[in-house]
Amino acid sequence: MTTIELHHHGAVNGVTGSCHELAVGARSILLDCGLFQGTDAAGNASAQSLAIGFPIEPITAMVVSHVHIDHIGRIPHLLAAGFQGPILCSEPTARLLPVMLEDALKIGFTRNRSLIEPVLAVIRERTVALPYGEWHEVFAEDDASLSIRLQRAGHILGSAYVECEARAGEAHERIVYSGDLGAPGTPLIPAPEPPERCDRLILESTYGDRDHAHREDRREQLRGVIEGALANGGTVMIPAFSLGRTQELLYELEAIIHEAPEAPAASHNGQPVAWRELEIVVDSPLAANFTEHYRALKPFWDAEASALVREGRHPLSFEQLTVIDDHQDHLNAVEYLNDTGRPCVVLAGSGMCDGGRIVNYLKAMLGQDRNDVVFCGYQAQGTPGRDILRYGPEGGYVMLDGERCVIRAGVHRLTGYSAHAGQSDLVRFMEGIEEGPSEIRLVHGDPDAKQALARLLAARTQAQVLIPGEGG
Template structure:
C-alpha cells in the first residue's frame, strides 16, 4: 500500500495524489495547474503514470485546480469511473466544459501569433468534446455513503464546507489482511459561514492529507467583514462610482449575493444596479438553488422566507457578451460581480479596463490572489498595471476583504484536525505556498502533538 504525492505539493493548484493497493491505482483529484504562463505550461507534461492503468478517480470537489485535468486524463486513455458528490457532478458539467472552451480559445489566440512568427501550431490541452466524454464517466455519491469502489478499497464522502458538494474523502485500503485508513481533506471551508454546513467531523485515520492554503494566517472576523462590505458600498455610493467585485464563479459569487440579499435595506442597495456578469456563476447559482438539503440552518430559513437566493429586485443576470459590454457604459451606481476571481481573464478584466483609472471607482478583492496575477498586483498596490498589453494607472480604491475566503484559516484547519486526537494520524501538509506549509506543519507538531510532514513532488510513502 502506497501514497504518492504528486500535484499541489510544490504550490496550491494542480491537486492530485496517488493511492496504490491490491494492484489497483486510485487518483485523489486530477486538477489543473494555474498561475503564471510557465506554471500553466506544466499541464502539458506527461502524467507520472499511464492514464490507462488508473483504476478509479475520486474527486473532492469541482474547482478546476482539483478537477481540470480530468478531460486530459480521459483523452489520454483513462476509461474508468470518476466518483464525485452529486452536486459536484452538476458543477463539473459547467466547469469542465467552460475550461475546455477556454483551452480551445487560448490555442486559437496562440496559433494566430505562431502563424505570424512562422512557428508550429499547438493543439488545445483538451476540447469541449473531450470534456463531455469525461463527464460521461462521473458517478455520483451522497455524503456519508460508504462504497467499495475496487476490491479492498472503499471510500466515503464527508461535507468539507468549501463549496457546494465539496468533500473530505475517507479511504479504506485493505491488502494482505492489513487495513489502513487515509483521509484527504480536499479544500476545507471556514466554520460559521453562510449557506454551507461546517466541515464534518472525522475522528479516525492512520494518515491525513491536509490542505494549507491559509496554514499560517487568520481570517478577519466574519461579522466585522460584513460591516466592512457595507462601509465599502456606502463609500462607493458617496463617491458616485462603480463597485467591481472579482469573484470566483463557484462559491464566492453565491456567498456575495447572499450577503447583498440579507443586507439589502441596510446597505441601501435599491439605489444600485447589481450585475452578476458571469455565465458560469449564473448557471452555478441555479445548481446551488437545486440543492437546499445541503444548506446550513440559517440559509435554509432564508430560502423558505424569501423563496429566492438572494432576494435582489435589481439583480440583473448578464449572460450574453453584448449585455456585458453594455455595463461598461455605466459610469456610476453599478455593482458588478464578475469572474475571474484573480483577474487573470474573463469579463472582469474588461470592466477593470473601463474603471481602474477612475478615482471614484472601487474594487473589492474577496479571495486569494496568487503570485503573478493581476489581482495580486492590485492587492500589492502596484501602478500602473498591464491589461491586454496596455498600461493603466490605478486610481480606483482597492479594498481587500479578508474574511470571505472559502478556505479554512489556520485556526479552522487546526480545529478540524483536532477531531483526530484519538488516533493521532501522521499528517501530510499539501496545497499551500512553501512558507504556509512549513508553518502549519510546525504548528501541528508543537501545539497539537501530531507527527506532520511536508512531502515533495514524487515522494512515495509505504503504508
C-alpha cells in the first residue's frame, strides 16, 4: 500500500537540529537539515560527525526553510553521506545559504579554502531558487507525486514555510511545515499569512508558552535599556545572531537616533552623550557580510522599510555605525572599551555566547558593573547565554573558554525582539487556515513550551495535537 508518512530527525527534544522527512510512496524529501546546539548536541553525537543517522537513498530533494544554522548546519554532512538531489529554497535564501555554510565549515571543520570551496561549489550547483507563491513539482510517478510551494514565514529575510501537496495511491494530503515563523511587525520582513488549506501541520513551538512585547513597545524598551545601562558609562554588549537579529536591531537603532538625535543616550566623565554621538559597533565579519546582502535584497523588504529608503534614510548604514572586520581591530576595540569606559553599543556574535567575538567582550567586561549585557533572542539550554541570564541576576558566574567569569555587569532580556512568533502568533497562524488541519505536530521547542502550546491548541481546535519523539 502506498502511503504518506512523516519522520522527525531533529528539533523534537529541543529547539535545534531541525530535520523532518516527508515520505510519499517510495520517495521522500527532507525539510531542513540543521545542526544540534547546546544540550541538544550532547544527545546527538552524529551531528558532530559526517554521519547522518537515517537512510538517504529515498530522499529525492531537500527544502531549506531559512539559513539559520540549526536548520542548515548538517547539509555538508548530508552531501558527504551521498545525497545527490537538489536543494530547494527561496530566492534570498539561495544567495545567503553559501555564506552561512562557509562560516559553519570554517568553525566546525577547517579554514583551508581548498577544502571548503569544493563543498560550496556543490551547494551552489545543487541550489534551486524558487519564487514565493508558485508551485514546484518535485516528482511525479504513476502511484505518487509531490509538489511544494514556498510562502513568506516572516522570520528572517528569505525564510519560508513550505506547503507540500502529496499524493500516494488513493491518499492525497496538503502538509504544511512552518519552519520558523516570525512575529508580526518584525523590522524589514513582511509578516506571514496562513495557507488556505492544510491537512497536517508541522508547527514550531519555540515560544509556545509565552508572548512577546508589541512592536510599538519594544523600541521604547530598547531605548530605555540602553539609556539606563549607559547612565554610568561602560559598554552595552548585545550578543546577536549574524543573520536577522543584527539587521533588525540596526534598523531600530537608526530609528531611535533619527527620532531624537539630541536626546541624551549616555554619560561619560560627567557629560551627557547624545544619541547622534553614540557609536554603534557591529563586531562580526559574518554579520557585516549578511548586512550587505540584506541591502542588496531590498526588493524583498517590507513596505515600511522600502518607504524609508525612498525618503533617503539608510536603516542598515547610518553615520553612527562602525563595522569591525579585522581580528586585530577587534582585540584593540575590546581593550580600548575596557580601559576607557567610553559609552558604546556593541553587537557581536554569537547570539548564544557559545563562540564568536562576543566571548572576548564578555570575558573582559562581565566582571565590571559599569557594563551591561542585553539579550534579544532565544538562549538554548546548555549555552553560556542561558547561564548568564540565569545566574547573572544572582551575582553568579559563567564558564567561557574554560574560564570562570564572575557576572557583575547588568543583565537584561528584551523578548520583544525575538525573531520567533509568540504563543498568540502561533495560535493565530493555525486558526487563520480556512480549511484547518486534522493533525498538528509540535516541534522546535523545549518540553514546557510544547506542552503549553499543545494544551492551548487542543482547547482551540478539533485537530489531534501530537508531540513527536526522535525518529518518529
